[in-house]
Amino acid sequence: MPTDLRFGLDRRVILSDPLHLESGARLARVEVGYETYGTLDPDGGNAILICHALTGNQHVAGADPRTGRPGWWERMVGPGKPIDPARHFIVAANVLGGCSGSSGPASVDPATGRPYGMTFPVITVRDMVRAQAALLDHLGVATLAAVVGGSMGGMQALDWAVAYPQRVRAVVAIATAARHSAQNIAYHEVGRQAIMADPNWRGGDYRIDAPPVAGLAVARMAAHITYLSEAGLTAKFGRRLQDRDAVSFGFDADFQVESYLRHQGLSFVERFDANSYLYITRATDYFDLAAPHDGRLAAAFANTATRFAIVAFDSDWLYPTAEARRIVRALNAANARVSFVELASPHGHDAFLLDSPDLNRVVDGFLRAGE
């Protein structure tokens, strides 16, 4: 049997139809970068879509060919893991607006032959989900056994159940919320303003060889703080000094935590596009599943037959447990089959990406219950 080129690592497809975006704009020749693992059952019943977070990508369980970094969720996805290519047909796609193979502001606008830059239309989480649905059409996946994601990936997973209730049998939404809070928006705005204040940003029309790395690095540094807990930062760095015995009475990175953040910022700019960062943070700021229902989140899930697993981490202050409980309350009010657990971790929001046997146990049991 000839190899089906639709399946495998580091794939690309140009969607056959234009995407009609939530803003009203229309985006033609949309490209989606994606990976698949495992084999689709003859009845198509074993497909699982993994949705990545803000700065993630489609390389969930295989090395990123551009950076060589290992898959970002190999703790959850892989042989012997809760999401296992031996049992599941796994699809992971770069989000619309991203910079890892899917159409985004760094892509070339077919109408002009130049990068879109800020002429790329503003996109939403729903638009990301629609692009994923179009990808699944291309792959011949009618329904999903589950959509799984953390953080912004959890928003997409929840939105899947709202946008395509007939196509999703189960949702696993981890360390996430059904809306962005004022504080969430505020932190994102700091990041965006840092990028826009960089003279190299040039209204989004920056030179390929001179992107606004200083602004993007500051954006990443601010955001990275929100991914960690205060206790975690204290345990990891405290007030310890970096390669010195006394403070320098200057503005060098005296403290280990400063050095760490600078490193996070600098390594991030090598793999991420500044305009993509603007567009994707905007998409999450606009996210509010209850908005079309006068703030009644339960109405968004009315009559759902989808099973839900909602997981929060007790030290996550970016998407705190209270936001997860809000989702659970709405799902209970909608009489949905929902599981919810708050797991203990000192690692803050990032806990969902780190080693968490409890998380794996919950996801494994939840998925197997549907198989």
Added chain:
Amino acid sequence: MTALRPDLAAIAAAVPHGARVLDVGCGDGALLAALRAEKGVDGRGIELSGANVAAAVARGLSVVQGDADTDLGDYPTAAFDVAILSDTLQAMRAPDVVLTELVRIARTAVVAFPNFGHWRVRLSLLLRGRMPMTATLPVPWYATANIHLCTVADFRALAAERGLTVARATFLSNGRDVTWGANWRAAQAVFVLRR
């Protein structure tokens, strides 16, 4: 149902095949799992302890980490056929409100609790003058989660006051049925209530 504890077996006996069941304070989901396996119920649970919830979800049950004192209001009216409150009533801040919520959420409520009127409890208090510790109440007073203990007679009085019908009552002592003198002789009671 032979593998179940006698009180859980008494609860299970009140659950019809294929019923929609909410187990309030479901622990690690042992009862729900048994009801699912043997009676094909569509079961959900609420449980306070995260470790218990993780264990229950890992067995494929739909269980929500939450507090029955505050979270029952989230459920729509008549969403379930049976609501179970097993060995949990006495730990509620407002047992009367929880009871009223149970019969709102489900047509039938099954409530199992340790009987504080049991003769061992009375004797312990009478003779030793100490807060009783028995097989069903094994934790000392300062560490127990049980803040609203009641007797069989207390429970009947509350049910009558709230206009609830007792459809059935089962009483147990050392795993055996108690058929007379329940308020003295029963260590545990299992009530089936309807609005």
